[in-house]
Amino acid sequence: MPYRWLMDEYRKTNLTNWDERVDGHMAPDGYDIDRLVDDPDWITPVVRHDASKLGDVDGLSILHSQCHIGSDTLSWAKLGAVVTGLDFSPKAIAAARSIADRMQVDATFVETELYDAPNHIGGTFDLVYTGVGAICWLPDLKTWARVMASFVKPGGRFWIRDSHPAMMALDDSRDDDQLVVRYPYFHQAKPINFSATESYAGTAKLKNPDSYSWAHSMADVINSLMEAGLTLVRVDEYQHLDWQFLSFMEKRDDESWVLPEAVRDNVPMQFSVLASKP
Numbered sequence: 001m002p003y004r005w006l007m008d009e010y011r012k013t014n015l016t017n018w019d020e021r022v023d024g025h026m027a028p029d030g031y032d033i034d035r036l037v038d039d040p041d042w043i044t045p046v047v048r049h050d051a052s053k054l055g056d057v058d059g060l061s062i063l064h065s066q067c068h069i070g071s072d073t074l075s076w077a078k079l080g081a082v083v084t085g086l087d088f089s090p091k092a093i094a095a096a097r098s099i100a101d102r103m104q105v106d107a108t109f110v111e112t113e114l115y116d117a118p119n120h121i122g123g124t125f126d127l128v129y130t131g132v133g134a135i136c137w138l139p140d141l142k143t144w145a146r147v148m149a150s151f152v153k154p155g156g157r158f159w160i161r162d163s164h165p166a167m168m169a170l171d172d173s174r175d176d177d178q179l180v181v182r183y184p185y186f187h188q189a190k191p192i193n194f195s196a197t198e199s200y201a202g203t204a205k206l207k208n209p210d211s212y213s214w215a216h217s218m219a220d221v222i223n224s225l226m227e228a229g230l231t232l233v234r235v236d237e238y239q240h241l242d243w244q245f246l247s248f249m250e251k252r253d254d255e256s257w258v259l260p261e262a263v264r265d266n267v268p269m270q271f272s273v274l275a276s277k278p
């Protein structure tokens, strides 16, 4: 099923959309690339958070799946990891390589469809890392988990932190402060079509606004990883996001976004799963 999907319209639409987002994300009002390059001590808030959970990565090999323009991947490199990033967008991979060159960091970025990654990336890694807006773009979680697990060294770890499926079911188009369920929580084979002329970062207008995404329940995430041979170490749920999802969310000093206090306990915004390979 995933290999037939490689050629289908949903994938092509998503690839066009992700390719087009890259220029806006590289612009000064997009991701903070100049800061990443110029300030040797600065790492992205995403990696700052996850490093506090994963501990010292100095000398570890890390595979970053769906690495986009590599800002998180290269933040792991700043912490001493030997990094490889994969993404299906040629423009994202070209941007990641250009940032690595500017930083004079030795990093490997591989352009590949996730489901085809074992044909393009050899070896195994101490940590296979994925996060923040990744699995909703994938139609088949069982194959995703098998691909992820295949890259983890025996004794190595797998980590994902991503949008919580309960949060993804909410209606993000409302301009009042109501939490209203609009989309399915459980997986459906047919994806949800979104159309947005702006990305979540930067102000560039998109000429290819359409994208398709799939819901994956918490049980699907956890069971797919266990069925792929990984051992669950820890599951967490969080009240914050690294981007603004609803108009009435509040930005905190650490650059994360939360719901107003009155409803903060009502729904989780993100989850993480840490697993290991025996």
Ligand SMILES: C[S@@+](CC[C@H](N)C(=O)[O-])C[C@H]1O[C@@H](n2cnc3c(N)ncnc32)[C@H](O)[C@@H]1O
Pocket: 014, 018, 019, 066, 067, 068, 069, 070, 071, 072, 086, 087, 088, 089, 092, 112, 113, 114, 115, 131, 132, 133, 134, 137, 138
């Ligand atoms: C929201 S981004 C990940 C964001 C990343 N955490 C960051 O902020 O830099 C999602 C990435 O998934 C990639 N992607 C989507 N579908 C993919 C697929 N089927 N195979 C490989 N990469 C894919 C996109 O190109 C995009 O770079």
